[in-house]
Amino acid sequence: MGESKSVIVFGADGYIGWPMAMHLSKLGYKVVAVDNLSRRSWDLEGGTYSLIPIASMETRVARWKTETGLDIVWRNLDMCDAEALDALVAEFMPEAVIHFAEQRSAPFSMISREHAVRTQVNNIVGNLNLLYSLHSIVPECHLIKLGSMGEYGSPNIDIEEGYITIEHNGRSDTLPFPKVPHSFYHLSKVADSQNIHFASRVWGLRATDLNQGVVYGVQTEETAMHPELFTRFDFDSIWGTALNRFCVQAAVAEPLTIYGRGGQTRGYLDIRDTMACITLTLENPPNMGECRVFNQFTEQFSLNELASVVSAAREKIGLQTDVVHLPNPRVEAEEHYYNPKHTALLDLGLKPHFLSDTLLTSVIEIVEAYKGNVDPVLLEVPSVDWRTGGNEIWEKYANRDAFKFNAEKTAKLVESLRR
């Protein structure tokens, strides 16, 4: 890749952001890791925590330097602060920016009006500020923005990668794929996608909008180097994916809880494939003025299939798993057609990992190791309800004594990792 290129990773304290920052640093990029630590403060606010203790950003970058000799520049910065963002971009003049820095939980966005508004304002303003910074300071910079497959919903036709050619009344046009998103969070991503597409048309910005599926696994080459480099693992009903929840439920001998009939089908990918997808995207930039969209996932599963994969993986090491179906707190189709295309990244050279192979080593064994950290309250149902909100569960999480215990326990574990 020749000269050392400057890349800013926004949201570098997050589940994917931190491994991504290390991965690109390892590949020789000059990485600037930016975060406002909102995810940690939402944990403190709501009583949730990463099952795997995670070190502070300061500790992480120091450990990274010790292990590899490589520098990652760390900056605590809120993208909603436009002036600070401009100053940062002007300081580092990035050739690419990778934008993970959004409130990324659908249930969080559905808890209450305040959570919906906070999600949409945070995500839309941060992204809009970034578009203006790039336009005014580094107009040739490649924006890599993390979207979500959940923006599309589950239409009854094949989902194309961002655009669809529509034949209508004897005429034809290629237009943005119509979206029917799943939550106020996903709606914020749709608004982002629209703003980015506009900036590419009007200002000639170059962007890749990655509609990512559900990411699983916690081990990359880089996180595995030292416990202080670990990334987070969420399992509660607000921040955890269904797959993570299943793995934790199984580990603490609870049945896996499927919401509704379980035909809800989504795209999935291994966190190592996320690393590869974003690296491929970075190394193959679009033309100026192009707003490229990739659907970033490798396999698709229904909830029922997902539960079966977890059960089968556990059975291989002699563990028994039960499954129950519960009333669905979300409003979504429980049986539906689902056929999203995802060939663009494969065409760029992606070699996928598969869930059935990864699950045991990168999820289940780790969950088993940390299952003593599980506060069972965080697995209780019902979760946030799409019709009536989640103030009740939010209060329950935030006000429990057990949280204080766990928060202290987690803090101690983190401290122990600093030695």
Added chain:
Amino acid sequence: MGESKSVIVFGADGYIGWPMAMHLSKLGYKVVAVDNLSRRSWDLEGGTYSLIPIASMETRVARWKTETGLDIVWRNLDMCDAEALDALVAEFMPEAVIHFAEQRSAPFSMISREHAVRTQVNNIVGNLNLLYSLHSIVPECHLIKLGSMGEYGSPNIDIEEGYITIEHNGRSDTLPFPKVPHSFYHLSKVADSQNIHFASRVWGLRATDLNQGVVYGVQTEETAMHPELFTRFDFDSIWGTALNRFCVQAAVAEPLTIYGRGGQTRGYLDIRDTMACITLTLENPPNMGECRVFNQFTEQFSLNELASVVSAAREKIGLQTDVVHLPNPRVEAEEHYYNPKHTALLDLGLKPHFLSDTLLTSVIEIVEAYKGNVDPVLLEVPSVDWRTGGNEIWEKYANRDAFKFNAEKTAKLVESLRR
């Protein structure tokens, strides 16, 4: 219409909002007129003003009472204040709400990052707050939301009313019409439309999203009753429509300025037709859970055609008009296919007025009467540029001496109307 129904008009101090409040009051609705007067404060901030002096909301509702004996309840309230909004909705328990209360200028939204962010936050948060108020307090209330034809852009296929049935790879679905909007303002409306559609699916709200064309004319039956009931007329390059600008340019013997080649085609309607469209929408509510979309306009014109209609109308009263083409400060197709459907409101009984008939009586004569109020600086080019923003013109407007003069003059005129 039987019992007196409660309707809240949000944005009731605006160009359409105020005539709408009176129109519904006249029809027997119990009207609550709500506004945060942001449009007047943006005028003060930016040095723009209504060519036709307009009275304060207090004076307007007092005059309305004197002229008709009817009460309009007036409330100064910001929809971004969720608690105040909830309290208002709980107090009046409306059967319908009509939501005009948004920053509605495309050039304003393109001036700078700050203007883009302000536009999107103001519009998206106000609308999201309203959705939550309706959901929690009056779930059967009919939301009538003003969208814009500019949300669609100018696709190369027929524009349907909100939804399109797509045949794709042997399957079919009816999905939201894909949108390629014209500005950050229009993007805020697209985000609103997406949020409303979601609220109808998840909460069962009933809504009508009106994608309105460009509205012209200032006289309705109600505004014509007394000068203190007049509505605003914007002509500057930030708040005025091209049509209004043409009429004012012609009146002060300046050539009509067409941006680019002039093939830019949009939908138009008379303000009296807006009154009729919204009344028809109100009287024919959708089912619970339905998010209905109407394209609300009656005729379509290119800029070149619009200039010809203005020239022809002026020629009828012996006035001469010149036309010039200028470099286009916007990024838009200057020659394009444009065929949006607009049959839903005609099917409900709309009887359109036509521009060529209305122009003389409801626009040109009024502009002639008030042309002494025109500050020519507000007609100067270039206007806000879609690529580079509009800080320069914004500064020029805001800092000129002439503005102070005109503001004082306008204030005096308003005062004189209070006698």
